[in-house]
Amino acid sequence: MRMTFRWFGEGNDTVSLEQIKQIPGVEGLVWSLHDVPAGDEWPMEKIEEVKGQADRYGFHLEVVESVNVHEDIKLGLPSRDQYIENYKRTIEKLAKVGVKVICYNFMPIFDWLRTDLHKAGADGSTALFYEKSKIHNTDPFELVKVINQNSALTMPGWEPERLEHLTSLFEAYRNVTEEDLWNHLQYFLEEIVPVAERNGIKMAIHPDDPPWSIFGLPRIITSQQNLRRFLKLADSPSNGITLCTGSLGANPDNDIIGMIHEFHERIPFAHIRNVSVFENGDFMETSHRTTDGTVDIAGVVKAYYENGFTGYARPDHGRHIWGETCRPGYGLYDRALGIMYLWGLWDAYAKQAGRLN
Ligand code: DNO
Numbered sequence: 001m002r003m004t005f006r007w008f009g010e011g012n013d014t015v016s017l018e019q020i021k022q023i024p025g026v027e028g029l030v031w032s033l034h035d036v037p038a039g040d041e042w043p044m045e046k047i048e049e050v051k052g053q054a055d056r057y058g059f060h061l062e063v064v065e066s067v068n069v070h071e072d073i074k075l076g077l078p079s080r081d082q083y084i085e086n087y088k089r090t091i092e093k094l095a096k097v098g099v100k101v102i103c104y105n106f107m108p109i110f111d112w113l114r115t116d117l118h119k120a121g122a123d124g125s126t127a128l129f130y131e132k133s134k135i136h137n138t139d140p141f142e143l144v145k146v147i148n149q150n151s152a153l154t155m156p157g158w159e160p161e162r163l164e165h166l167t168s169l170f171e172a173y174r175n176v177t178e179e180d181l182w183n184h185l186q187y188f189l190e191e192i193v194p195v196a197e198r199n200g201i202k203m204a205i206h207p208d209d210p211p212w213s214i215f216g217l218p219r220i221i222t223s224q225q226n227l228r229r230f231l232k233l234a235d236s237p238s239n240g241i242t243l244c245t246g247s248l249g250a251n252p253d254n255d256i257i258g259m260i261h262e263f264h265e266r267i268p269f270a271h272i273r274n275v276s277v278f279e280n281g282d283f284m285e286t287s288h289r290t291t292d293g294t295v296d297i298a299g300v301v302k303a304y305y306e307n308g309f310t311g312y313a314r315p316d317h318g319r320h321i322w323g324e325t326c327r328p329g330y331g332l333y334d335r336a337l338g339i340m341y342l343w344g345l346w347d348a349y350a351k352q353a354g355r356l357n
Contacts, residue, residue, distance in 0.1 A: 001270070001304060001305075001309055001310070001311070001313045001342075001346055002027055002028070002310070002311065002312045002313065003025045003026050003027060003312075003313055003314070003339060003342070003343070004026065004027065004028045004029065004030045004062075004063055004312050004313065004314045005020050005023065005026045005028075005029060005030065005314060005315070005335070005339075006029075006030040006031075006065060006314055006330065007020060007029045007030065007031055008031075008032075008034060008327065008330070009031065009032075009033075009034060009050065010053060012034055012035075013327065013330070014324075014325065014326040014327065014331070014332070015326070015330070015331070015332045017029075017053065017054075017056070017057045017059070018057070019332055020057075020059075020332075021057050021058075021059075023336045023339055024339070024340065024343060025339065025343055026059075026339065027059065027060060028054075028059050028060040028061065028062050028063060028312070029054050029059045029060075029061055029063075030063045030064070030065045030103075030312075030314055031050055031054075031061055031063075031064060031065070032064055032065055032066055032067070033046050033047070033050070038068035038069065038070045038071070039068075039070030039072070039073075039083040039086060040086060041086040041089045041090055041093075042067070042090045042093060042094070044093055044096075047093055047094065047097055048097065051097045060098065061097060061098060061099060062098060062099055062100040062101060062312065063099070063100070063101045063103065063269060063312050063314075064094060064099055064101070064102045064103065065103035065206075065242075065269075066102075066103050066104045066105065066206070067087065067090055067091075067094075067102050067104055068104065068105075069083075069087070069104055069105070069106060069188065070083035071108075071109070071169060071172075073087075073184065073187075073188050074106060074108055074181065074184055074185075075108075075172055075173065075176060075184065076176075076180060076183065076184040076187065080184075080187075080188075084188065084191045084192065087192060088191070088192065088195045091192070091195050091196055091199055091201055092195070092199055094199075094201065095199035095200060095201055099201060100200065100201060100202065100268070100312075101201065101202050101203075101204050101240075101268045101269050101311075101312060102196070102201055102202070102203050102204065103204045103205075103206055103242045103269055104203065104204075104205060104206065105205060105206040105207075105208070105221070106181070106185050106188075106205060106208075106220070106221060107208050107209075107219060107221075108173055108176070108181070108217040108218060108219070109166070109169050109170070109173065109217060110214065110217075111209070112209040112210075112247070113130070113135070113209070113210065113214060114128045114129060114130050114328075115129060115130055115131040115134045115135065116128070116129040116130075116131065117129075117328040117329075118320065118328070119284060121284070121286075121319065125319040125320060125321045125334075126319065126320045127284055127285040127286065127317075127318075127319040127320065127329075128284070128285045128317060128328060128329050129282070129283070129284045129285070130210060130250070130282060130283050130284075131282050132280060132281035132282050133280075135214055135215070138215070140166075140170050140215040140216070141167065141170060144166050144167050144170070170215070173217055173218075176218055177218060178218040178219075178220055180218070181218045181219075181220050182220060182229075182233075185220070185230075185233065186233045186234075189203075189233050189234040189239060190234065193234040193236050193238050193239050196238040196239075197236060197237075197238045201238065202237060202238050202240045202268040203238055203239055203240060204240045204241055204242040204267075204268050204269045205221055205230065205240075205241055205242065206221070206242040206244055206247070206271075207221045207222065207227075207241075207242070207243075207244050207247040207248050208220070208221045208222050208247065209244065209246070209247035209250070210247070210250045210251070210283070211223065211247055211248055211250060211251050211254065212251065222248075222251070223248075223251070223253075223254060224254065224255060224258060224259050224262070227241060227259065227263060228262075231263065231266055237265075237266070239266070240266045240267060240268045240269075241263060241266055241267050241268075241269075242267075242268075242269040242270075242271055243256075243259060243260065243263070243267045243269075243270050243271065244271035244273075244316065245270075245271065245272050245273060245274070245295050245297070245300055245316075246271065246273040246274065246275045246285065246295070246316050246317060247271075249274070249275045249277070249293075249294060249295035250275055250277060250283045251277075252277050252294055256295060256296075256300060257296065257299045257300060257302075257303045260300065260303035260304060260307065261303055261307065264303075264304070264307040264309060267309075267311055268311045268312065269311060269312045269313070269314075270304065270309070270311060270312070270313040270314075271313075271314060271316045272288065272297060272300060272301070272313055272314070272315060272316060272338070272342055273285065273288055273295075273297075273315060273316030273317050273318075273338065274286045274287065274288050274289065274290070274292055274293030274294070274295045274297050275293050275294060275295060276292065276293040276294055277293075277294040285317050285318075285319065285329065286319070287318070287319060287334060287337065287338070287341075288315060288318075288337070288338035288341045288342065289341060297341070297342075297345070298345055301342060301345040301346055301349070302345070302349055304346075305345075305346060305349040305350070306349075313342065315335045315336075315338030315339050315342060316329075316335075316338075317329030317330070317335075318330070318331055318333070318334025318335040318337070318338055319331075319334045320334070321333050321334050
């Protein structure tokens, strides 16, 4: 397990590289060019700038999260070919600075979605929260109207740029089915995977978060069965998964440990975090500890250990603790605690196997 830490870039993150350097066992940064719009080719100067920053602290940049996929690719529009070309050029450039894994997702319109970014827990910390009924009973077009009338009102995970085009995007997806989305994903992979192979890069799709349809939009990277289907779309080591225990874990039917045993050779990147799922389907993000949530994190790490996992891992969203002000889910403290929990488990399994000096 090669430990990494997500960093949003200079001036874009409350956590400094100096701080990350002091977390035990972190060898690399999980990074992106967050100001480059989805679909554009990444400029080499900007890539090299981040490389220079990482080099000063001795971090590698082998994992990118994410190179986002333009909506036209997910919609299967004729304009997708240009965006796919740009994506290929970006892959080639990233290989030049030593990138080995590119995380991306194929969720229509939204990335992760929550209804509250600072839900208070019993211990006084706050964390990301999803209230199912708020999303399920909401007509997206009504919601867009309300948001447009009141600019102070927004939904977590909805960035202003996306909001501007929201109505037309919902219109565009009106007749797109899950099967269409599978076809569009296949088209994308057929183009991208050979380029990734030639450049020694593993593409790693991130599961949908939450792993079910929202606002009637199709979502397909949601379950073991669908991940199996996904891997068959392009049967190559360069077509892999970012196995996110928190995203998949929001649906308690998902057997995450079973997925690790089945797919481990195709998991170049592990996102490890816990989530507490309530009976009504709401869920709240918790500390990484197994007993604090619904996901058996100790079992997850054990499954990776038993399969000799040598891929990259990172702690995922943490709670906001000790008064920290930070990007929602991405503070220093709880993620650093998460890392120590993951190392604690890993080292204990290694010790048990007589492999820890
Ligand atoms: C949330 C993350 C996701 C993830 C993307 C991958 O914090 O897990 O935003 O980075 O979905 O493309």
